Amino acid sequence: MASSEQLSPEQLSTAAERASPAQLSFSSSLSSPLSPGQPPPFSPVDPQLYERDYPRLKSWGELRQSVRSTRRLQTNLANKVPHNFTFAKLETEQGARTRLYFLGVPENLKENSLMYVDVPNEPTGEVSLLPWQPLLDSFHATPYMCQYSREEQLLRERKRVSAFGITSYDVDIEHRRFLFPASNSLYICTDDNMTEQAVVPEEVKSQCGAARIDPKMCPSNNSLVGFVSNGDLWMCNLKDGEERRLTFVHKGLSNPAEDPMTAGVPSFVVQEEFDRYTGYWWSPTFDQNSDGSRTYRVMYEEVDESEVEILHIVSSTNNERGVDYYRYPRAGTANATSTLKILEITVDSSGKVKDTVVERHLREPLQQLFPHMEYLVRADWLPDGKKVWVQLLSRNQQWLILALLPLEFFSPETSDTATNSHGDSATPPVYLLLEEHSHIWVNVHELIYFFPQTRPDEVSFIWANEGTGFRHLYHVTASLSPDQAQMGMEVETGGSGAQEVTHKAVQRCGLTEIRQLTGGQWIVIGKPDMLWVDETRQLVYFMATKDTPLEEHLYVVSYMDPGEPVRLTELGYYHQVWMSQDCSTYVSVYSSVDTAPACMVYRVANQTSRLIAKLLEPPILPVDYHPPELFQYRSLSGYDHYGYMYKPHNCAPGRKYPTLLFVYGGPQVQLVTNSFKGIRFLRLHTLASLGYAVVVLDGRGSNHRGLQFEGHLRGRMGTVEIEDQVEGLYWLAENVDYIDLNRVAIHGWSYGGYLSLMGLAQRPDVFKIAIAGAPVTCWTAYDTGYTERYMGTPSANVTGYADGSVLRYASQFPDEENRLLVVHGLIDENVHFYHTSMLINSLVKACKPYQLQVYPNERHGIRQQDTCEHYETMVLSYLQKHL
Numbered sequence: 001m002a003s004s005e006q007l008s009p010e011q012l013s014t015a016a017e018r019a020s021p022a023q024l025s026f027s028s029s030l031s032s033p034l035s036p037g038q039p040p041p042f043s044p045v046d047p048q049l050y051e052r053d054y055p056r057l058k059s060w061g062e063l064r065q066s067v068r069s070t071r072r073l074q075t076n077l078a079n080k081v082p083h084n085f086t087f088a089k090l091e092t093e094q095g096a097r098t099r100l101y102f103l104g105v106p107e108n109l110k111e112n113s114l115m116y117v118d119v120p121n122e123p124t125g126e127v128s129l130l131p132w133q134p135l136l137d138s139f140h141a142t143p144y145m146c147q148y149s150r151e152e153q154l155l156r157e158r159k160r161v162s163a164f165g166i167t168s169y170d171v172d173i174e175h176r177r178f179l180f181p182a183s184n185s186l187y188i189c190t191d192d193n194m195t196e197q198a199v200v201p202e203e204v205k206s207q208c209g210a211a212r213i214d215p216k217m218c219p220s221n222n223s224l225v226g227f228v229s230n231g232d233l234w235m236c237n238l239k240d241g242e243e244r245r246l247t248f249v250h251k252g253l254s255n256p257a258e259d260p261m262t263a264g265v266p267s268f269v270v271q272e273e274f275d276r277y278t279g280y281w282w283s284p285t286f287d288q289n290s291d292g293s294r295t296y297r298v299m300y301e302e303v304d305e306s307e308v309e310i311l312h313i314v315s316s317t318n319n320e321r322g323v324d325y326y327r328y329p330r331a332g333t334a335n336a337t338s339t340l341k342i343l344e345i346t347v348d349s350s351g352k353v354k355d356t357v358v359e360r361h362l363r364e365p366l367q368q369l370f371p372h373m374e375y376l377v378r379a380d381w382l383p384d385g386k387k388v389w390v391q392l393l394s395r396n397q398q399w400l401i402l403a404l405l406p407l408e409f410f411s412p413e414t415s416d417t418a419t420n421s422h423g424d425s426a427t428p429p430v431y432l433l434l435e436e437h438s439h440i441w442v443n444v445h446e447l448i449y450f451f452p453q454t455r456p457d458e459v460s461f462i463w464a465n466e467g468t469g470f471r472h473l474y475h476v477t478a479s480l481s482p483d484q485a486q487m488g489m490e491v492e493t494g495g496s497g498a499q500e501v502t503h504k505a506v507q508r509c510g511l512t513e514i515r516q517l518t519g520g521q522w523i524v525i526g527k528p529d530m531l532w533v534d535e536t537r538q539l540v541y542f543m544a545t546k547d548t549p550l551e552e553h554l555y556v557v558s559y560m561d562p563g564e565p566v567r568l569t570e571l572g573y574y575h576q577v578w579m580s581q582d583c584s585t586y587v588s589v590y591s592s593v594d595t596a597p598a599c600m601v602y603r604v605a606n607q608t609s610r611l612i613a614k615l616l617e618p619p620i621l622p623v624d625y626h627p628p629e630l631f632q633y634r635s636l637s638g639y640d641h642y643g644y645m646y647k648p649h650n651c652a653p654g655r656k657y658p659t660l661l662f663v664y665g666g667p668q669v670q671l672v673t674n675s676f677k678g679i680r681f682l683r684l685h686t687l688a689s690l691g692y693a694v695v696v697l698d699g700r701g702s703n704h705r706g707l708q709f710e711g712h713l714r715g716r717m718g719t720v721e722i723e724d725q726v727e728g729l730y731w732l733a734e735n736v737d738y739i740d741l742n743r744v745a746i747h748g749w750s751y752g753g754y755l756s757l758m759g760l761a762q763r764p765d766v767f768k769i770a771i772a773g774a775p776v777t778c779w780t781a782y783d784t785g786y787t788e789r790y791m792g793t794p795s796a797n798v799t800g801y802a803d804g805s806v807l808r809y810a811s812q813f814p815d816e817e818n819r820l821l822v823v824h825g826l827i828d829e830n831v832h833f834y835h836t837s838m839l840i841n842s843l844v845k846a847c848k849p850y851q852l853q854v855y856p857n858e859r860h861g862i863r864q865q866d867t868c869e870h871y872e873t874m875v876l877s878y879l880q881k882h883l
Contacts, residue, residue: 001272001273001666001668001750001751001776001782001786001830001831057880057881058690058876058880060873060877063873063876063877063880064869064873066686066689066690066876067683067686067869067872067873067876068869070682070683070685070686070872071682071865071868071869071872073622073678073682074678074679074682075110077596077597077619077678077679077682078679079105079110080105080597080616080619081104081589081597081599081616081679082102082103082104082115082132082589082599082615082616083102083103083104083576083589084102084103084168084169084578085100085101085102085578085587086100086101086102086171086173086578087099087100087101087173087578087579087580087581087585088100088101088173088176088191088194089580089582090194095121096121097118097121097194098118098119098121098580098585099116099117099118099119099176099191099194100116100117100118100119100587100601100615101114101115101116101135101171101178101191102114102115102116102587102615103115103165103166103167103169104132105165106132106134107132110164110165111140111141111163111164111165111166112141112163112164112165112166112167113134113135113136113139113141113165113166114134114135114136114166114169114178114180114189115132115133115134115135116132116133116135116191117130117131117132117133117613117615118130118133118194119585119601119612119613120612120613122612123611123612123613127611127612127613127614128613128614129614129615129616129617130613130614130615132615133196133198134198135178135189135191135198135199136189136198136199136200136201137198137199137200138198139182139187139200139201140183141164141165141166141180141182141183147184148184149184149210149211150211150324151210151211151213152181152184152211152213153859154829155213155214155271155277156863157829157830157859157860157861158268158271158272158277159277160861162861162863165182166180166181166182168180168181170215170216170217172217172219172222173581175190175222176190176191176192176194177189177190177217177222178190178191178201179204179215179216179217179225180201180215181212181213181215182201184211185203185204185206185212186203186204186206186212186215186225186227187201187202187203187204188201188202188204188225188238189201189202204225204236204238205241205243206229206236206243207243208229208230208234208243208245209229209230210229210230211229211230212227212228212229212234213227213228213229213265214226214227214228214264214265214277214278214279214280215227216278216280216282217282218282218296218298219282219283219284220282220283220284220285220286220296221286221294221296221347222238223237223238223239223351224236224237224238224282224296224345224347224353225237225238226246226264226280226282226298228263228264228265228279228280230250230252231249231250231252231259231261231262231263231265232245232246232247232248232249232250232262232263232264233245233246233247233263233264233280233298233300233343234246235298235345235353237347237351237352237353239351239352240351240352242352242353244353244357246263246298246343246345246357247263247264247300247302247343249261249262249263249302250262250263256310256325256327257310260304260305260306260308260327261302261303261304261305262279262302262303262305263279263280263300263301263302263303263341264279264280264300264301265279265301265303266278266279266301266303267303267305267308267327267335267336267338268326268327268328268329268783269329269335269336269375269783269784269785269786270336270375270376270377270785272783272785272786272830273783273785273786273789274375274377274393274444274785275444275528276377276378279300279301279303280298280299280300280301281298281299281300281379281380281381281388282296282297282298283296283297283298283299283381283385284381284383284385285384285385286385289346291348291349292348292349293346293347293348293349293354294346294347295344295345295346295347296344296345296346296347297342297343297344297345297385297407298342298343298345299340299341299342299379299381299388300340300341300342300343301338301339301340301376301379302338302339302340302341303336303337303338304336304337304338305327305336307334307335307336307337308327308328308329308333308334308335308336309327309328309329309330309333309334310325310326310327310328311325311326311327311328311832312324312325313325313326313827313828313829313832313833314826314827314833315827324827324829326829328783328829328832329783329784329785330780330781330782330783330784331779331780331781331782331783331784331787331788331791331793331794331801332780332784332788332793332794332795333784335374335375335395335784335785337367338366338376339361339362339365339366340362340366340376340379340388340390340405340410341359341360341361341362341410342359342360342407342410343357343358343359343360344357344358344359344360345357358412358413359412359413360407360410360411360412360413361410361411361413362405362409362410362411363409363410363411363427363505364430364503364505366390366392368503369403369430369503369505369506370392370401370403370503370506372394372395372399373392373393373394373401374393374394374395375392375393375394375395375397375785376390376391376392377391377392377393377400377444378390378391378444378446378448379391382404382450382453382459383450383451383452383453384452384453385407386406386407387404387405387406387407387431388404388405388407389402389403389404389405389433389448389450390402390403390405391444391448393442393444395784395788395793396441396788396792396793397441397442397788397789398437398438398439398440398441398442399435399436399437399438399442400435400436400442400444401432401433401434401435401436402432402433402434402435402448402463403430403431403432403433403506404430404431404433404459404480405430406427406428406429406430406431408427408428409427409428409429409430409505427505429505429506429507430503430505430506430507431459431478431480431506431507431509432502432506432507432508432509433459433461433476433478433509433511434463434476434478434509434511436465436467438466438707440707440708440710440711440714441711441714441789441790442466443466443471443526443707443710444526445464445471445526445527446526446527446528446529446530446531447462447463447464447471447473447524447526447530447531447542448461448462448463448464448531449461449462449531449533449540451533451535456480457479457480457481458477458478458479458480458481458512459477459478459480460475460476460477460478461475461476461478462474462475462476462517462531462533462540462559463476464524464526466707468519469521469706469707469708470520470521470522470523470706470707471523471524471526471707472516472517472518472519472520472523472524473516473517473518473524473540473542473557474514474515474516474517475513475514475515475517475559475560475562476511476513476514476515477511477512477513477514478509478510478511478512479509479510479511479512480507480509482507515559515562516562517540517557517559517562517565518542518544518546518555518557518562518565520546521706522544522545522546522547522549523544523545523704523705523706524542524543524544525542525543525544525545525552525704527543529578530542530543530577532579532583533559533583534582534583536582537583538558538559538560538561539556539557539558539559539583539607540556540557540558540559541554541555541556541568541579541583541586542554542555542556542557542565543555543575543577544565545704546565546567547567547571548571548674549642549704549705550574550630550642550672550673550674551571551572551573551574551575551673551674552574552575552576553567553568553569553571553575554567554568554569554575554577554579554586554588554609555567555568556568556604556607566607566608568586568602568604568607568608568609569588569590569609570590572592572674573590573591573592573595573674574590574591574592574673574674574675575588575589575590576588576589576590583604584603584604584605585601585602585603585604585612586601586602586604586609587599587600587601587602587615588600588602589616591618591675591676592674592675592676593627593628593629593630593644593674593675593676593677594627594676595618595676596618596619596621596676596678597616597618597676597679598614598616598617598618599614599615599616600613600614600615601613601614601615621678624649624689625678625685626646626647626649626685626688626689627676627677627678628644628645628646628677628684628685628694628696629644629645629646629647630642630643630644630672630674631643631644631645631732631735633728633731633732635724635727635728636727637700637712637724639700639705639709641697641698641699641724641728642672642697642698643672643695643696643697643698643728643732644672644677644695644696645693645694645695645696645732645736646684646685646687646688646692646693646694647688647693647736647738648688648691648692648693648738649688649689649691650691651738653737654737655738656737656738656739656740656742656743657691657692657693657738657739657740657743658691658692658693658740658743658744658745658879658883659692659693659694659695659729659739659740659741659743659744659745660684660687660692660693660694660695660744660745660746660747660879660883661695661696661697661725661729661744661745661746661747661759661767662681662684662694662695662696662747662748662752663696663697663725663746663747663748663752663755663756663759664702664748664749664750664751664752664755665699665701665702665721665722665724665725665748665751665752665755666701666702666713666717666721666750666751666752666754666755667701667702667703667710667713667790668703669702669703669751670698670702670703670704670705671696671697671698671702672696672697672698681696683872683875684696686876687876687879690876690880692879692883693738693739693740695728695729695732695739697724697725697728697729699720699721699723699724699725699728700712700713700720700721700724701713701717701720701721713790714790715790715791715792715797715800716800716803716804717779717790717791717800717804718754718755718758718803718804718805718806719803719804721755721758722755722758722759722762722763725746725755725759726759726763726766729741729744729766741766742768743768743883744766744767744768744769745767745768745769745770745771745879745883746759746760746767746769746770746771747770747771747772747773747875748772748773749773749774750773750774750775750776750831750860751776752773753772753773753774753775753776753822753823754772754775754776754777754806756770756771756772756773756775757770757772757775757777757806757809757820757822757839758806758809760813760814760819760820761806761809761810761812761813762809762812764812764813764814764819768819768882768883769818769819769820769821769878769879769882769883770819770820770821771821771823771875771878771879772820772821772822772823773823773824774823774824774825774828774830774831774860775806775822775824775831775835775836775839776806776831776835777805777806777807777835777836777838777839778805778806778807778835778838779791779794779801779804779805780794780801780805781832781834781835781838782831782835791804806839806842807838807839807842810839810842810843810845810846810848811846811848813843813846813848813850814848815848815849816849817849818849818851818881818882819849819882820843820848820849820850820851821850821851821852821853821878822836822839822840822850822851822852822853823852823853823855823871823874824836824852824853824854824855825854825855825857825858825859825860825862826854826855826856826857826858827856827857827858827859828858828859828860829859829860830859830860831860833854836852840852851878853871853874855867855870855871
């Protein structure tokens with residue numbers, strides 16, 4: 001789930017330093033240094049639209065104008081922020097040069113494109129602001145009328161992408177070749193000589209007849225491009241333009257019941273709930289053959305959804321079919337199954353792909369090797385291309401293993417596998433490196449780094465674990481020697497406590513060393529591309545919340561002689577970091593609640609960082625922009641809780657103001673950070689400018705506070721969150737004098753919509769109004785991966801599912817009119833409109849009043865500009881009339 005309203009993927013979160021729990025602690029208002037110059041003429045809300053003490057009701061047109069003004073500023077600020085950086089180095093006669101590529105919006109344009117700056121080796125004098133240069137020459141990347149294919153729409157939903165233009169790219173940085181999807185096609189370009197002349201991208205032509213998604217170049221041959229189209233894996237040879245379908249499992253039939261197989265693309269649950277969006281992996285190496293040809297390998301996931309329920313969802317008004325079909329495993333029902341296969345592709349000395357493609361399949365299915373495995377959550381190759389690693393997770397998500405599969409364990413289709421399985425001495429075993437158990441749940445992460453093997457009987461890697469209750473880094477060495485193995489032993493499995501015998505083909509490795517690198521009551525961030533290893537200096541760089549749970553910072557520690565981690569980024573800001581391959585340079589996009597995002601480049605030496613260039617200075621904000629104020633308090637549960645609030649702009653001493661509690665409240669999300677809120681949550685500022693107090697709180701279950709803090713939701717979602725929200729609201733009302741506790745609205749999206757309903761049903765004495773967007777109303781109707789992680793299966797937790805269902809509380813909703821507004825996209829394929837339908841049925845049976853706003857062409861996140869405008873205007877109008 002993890003969707004707090006219609007969110008962009010470039011979520012710029014930040015946070016303030018920990019304040020004293022005994023007192024209210026506010027951040028300063030616009031006091032951080034800004035660039036010199038006059039404020040822009042824009043004002044989010046015309047001050048003439050309201051009076052100081054008793055604001056009149058605004059017309060729909062006036063509220064709409066407020067929304068439009070807000071969105072103009074929001075777009076202007078968002079378009080200034082660069083992202084997705086890649087460093088390239090080039091040796092020239094004048095010395096080494098560093099070019100920094102990134103995605104950004106060129107001046108006077110509205111869509112992302114590939115940009116670059118040339119970073120000086122050493123700044124001379126004052127550090128300068130580098131001019132952005134376009135890499136591409138006059139290129140329009142967004143499809144005409146934004147008509148993305150169905151596959152592209154769904155992938156954008158899974159990734160929470162709302163930006164337009166070029167939103168991702170693959171790069172062979174050694175040769176500076178870029179591959180990216182755009183305008184319903186694929187394009188490639190090469191920055192040959194790192195000149196200042198823009199390049200013209202070349203379209204990669206195709207005859208496959210469907211959208212091409214997840215394009216990736218082979219790391220050892222950038223002429224070979226893989227992609228997925230219509231549920232199968234394809235490849236294009238850029239040298240001669242030959243396009244080849246590599247797998248043939250998806251038939252493209254109109255009846256999904258007869259077409260359950262796909263290759264190279266993960267299932268819905270793996271994408272949505274485990275954040276894995278790719279289903280194939282190029283090997284980093286190749287085999288050189290005696291005839292001059294080379295053999296390249298690609299591992300891919302084959303998914304079988306035969307047992308997964310098919311849901312029929314009313315399609316958008318733009319779709320002539322009227323109904324769309326989706327495979328969707330609801331809690332307690334069957335998931336997709338998957339296996340791994342490897343394709344061997346041989347290219348002759350002239351660069352032509354040979355006709356024969358060899359397919360290798362596992363000698364034993366993963367489910368037989370590891371019977372408790374339910375999800376293939378991560379996979380990739382070791383650096384030498386001789387083994388692949390996999391992370392497998394159990395159904396209850398309390399047991400995870402990390403295993404190595406030797407290339408020889410994948411048997412060619414032509415071989416007789418019957419004689420080679422079950423521990424044949426000619427076939428290396430599957431190596432079980434480690435397994436983890438948790439009585440709460442295992443949070444899947446991206447923190448893994450394998451070192452090149454220096455001994456054939458040993459493997460060493462960096463790994464993260466939450467065994468202490470907080471995610472920390474470890475340097476692990478495992479023996480692959482059979483002398484130190486544990487073969488066929490009885491071991492306790494996670495969660496169930498049952499015993500099983502390890503499969504004969506599995507060798508349980510002995511861990512010869514586990515060196516803890518970090519520790520304490522803080523977490524290492526487990527997101528993609530946030531772990532960098534400098535093997536030359538034996539250092540590991542990572543992002544963490546060591547100094548405050550409200551800020552993410554870059555730290556460094558030795559992985560051979562670990563000591564106290566050293567922070568490299570500046571306190572008082574939330575940082576998003578990209579680092580060069582040699583760990584010598586990094587770029588940080590940072591902000592705080594009262595400072596708009598800035599982007600700077602730093603050089604790293606002796607575990608210190610030095611500013612060498614600027615890409616973006618903090619934009620000057622409008623004079624009437626009022627940042628939110630951070631606060632913290634000690635809750636009755638014994639934890640420090642954090643929040644932020646927007647004070648009404650027209651606040652007068654002694655007067656109480658209507659208050660909006662903006663809520664998410666579920667796992668995997670942290671709303672309260674010391675980051676700039678004027679992009680993602682600028683609408684909350686607009687509410688404050690119209691005379692509302694706005695409060696945001698993170699309660700138990702929210703992200704980045706450790707496993708025990710999250711684990712309070714285990715088995716009982718919907719029963720503890722409102723308690724924390726109400727406690728925080730009351731605490732704040734006792735410490736400031738302008739919150740009117742008789743006029744409090746609760747509003748949120750997705751899990752926040754769910755809690756908005758729960759708030760009104762459980763505490764109608766506290767909340768006068770609830771505005772619930774895309775709410776879950778019954779957990780048995782949500783997907784397996786998310787729901788079962790936190791609630792278990794419906795059969796194993798009957799009470800928890802009943803207590804966590806909004807439908808149970810239908811009779812407790814208030815009888816007064818104009819207290820409940822439900823908003824939902826009709827074609828939502830994540831939290832289906834079925835949830836709202838069930839709620840309406842229950843409210844009708846209980847004869848409870850409600851109002852419903854449906855958006856026929858919207859999915860889980862509101863993407864279309866006209867819909868966003870209507871939705872935000874409607875919220876303002878509803879609050880104005882009824883709060």
